[in-house]
Amino acid sequence: MKVLDLQCRLGHVFEGWFGSEDDFQGQKQRGLVQCPLCADAHIEKRLSAPRLNLGARDPAATTPTVTTPSPVPGAGGAPADAGVLAPALQAAWLELARKIVASTEDVGGRFAQEARRMHHGEVQERAIRGQATPDEALELLEEGIAVLPLALPAAAKETLQ
Numbered sequence: 001m002k003v004l005d006l007q008c009r010l011g012h013v014f015e016g017w018f019g020s021e022d023d024f025q026g027q028k029q030r031g032l033v034q035c036p037l038c039a040d041a042h043i044e045k046r047l048s049a050p051r052l053n054l055g056a057r058d059p060a061a062t063t064p065t066v067t068t069p070s071p072v073p074g075a076g077g078a079p080a081d082a083g084v085l086a087p088a089l090q091a092a093w094l095e096l097a098r099k100i101v102a103s104t105e106d107v108g109g110r111f112a113q114e115a116r117r118m119h120h121g122e123v124q125e126r127a128i129r130g131q132a133t134p135d136e137a138l139e140l141l142e143e144g145i146a147v148l149p150l151a152l153p154a155a156a157k158e159t160l161q
Contacts, residue, residue, distance in 0.1 A: 002017070002018045002019070002020055002021060002023075002024065003015060003016070003017050003048075004016045004017075004018065004024060004045050004046075004048065005045070005046040005047070005048035006033070006035075006043050006044070006045060006046065007043070007044055007045075007046050008034075008035035008037075008038060008040035008042060008043055008044075009040050009042045010035070010037075010038055010040060012035050012036075012037040012038060012040075012090065013046065013090070014035065014036055014037070014094070016033060024045075028043060036094075036097065037090070037093065100129070101129070103127060104127040104128055104129045105126060105127065105128050105129070106128075106129055106130060107128045107129070107130040108130050108131060109130065109131050109132075110130060111128065111129070111130030111131055111132045111136075112132045112136040112137075112139070112140060114128055114130070115128065115140055115145050115147060116140070116143075116145065119143070119144075119145045132147075
C-alpha cells in the first residue's frame with residue numbers, strides 16, 4: 001500500500017492510499033482522485049517522509065500531526081489563501097469524515113434502491129452511504145427522501161432551487 005500526501009489547487013492537503021504509483025497515476029488520469037474538501041480534480045503529490053515501522057510502539061504515545069496547507073499562488077485567479085482551511089478546521093473535517101465512514105454501512109451502487117426501501121418501510125432504517133448518479137440523487141430528493149449528496153451538477157442544483 002502506498003500512502004501519498006496530496007494537495008489540490010486551493011491548497012487543501014489530504015492523504016491518499018493506493019496499491020502502487022501506477023494505480024495513483026491511473027486513477028488521477030481517469031479523474032477519480034479528487035479533493036475531499038472541494039472536489040477539485042487537479043491533484044498534485046506533495047513531498048512526504050516515508051513511514052517506517054521499525055517496532056511496536058504504544059499507539060497512545062504517538063500524537064497526530066496536521067500539515068498546514070501551503071497556498072497555491074494564482075490558482076484559478078483567486079487570492080493565494082482563498083479556500084485554504086485552517087489546520088484545526090481541516091483536522092476536524094477529516095475526523096468527522098472518519099466518524100461518518102465508521103458509523104455507516106457502505107451499500108455501494110445500491111444506494112438509491114436501499115434509500116427507497118428504507119423510506120417505504122421495506123427494510124429497517126439505518127445509516128447508509130454509497131454511490132448514486134446525479135439523476136438518482138435528484139430523484140431521491142424530489143421523492144422527499146433525505147439524502148446528502150456530496151456533489152451535484154449545476155443543472156441538478158438549479159432544479160432544486
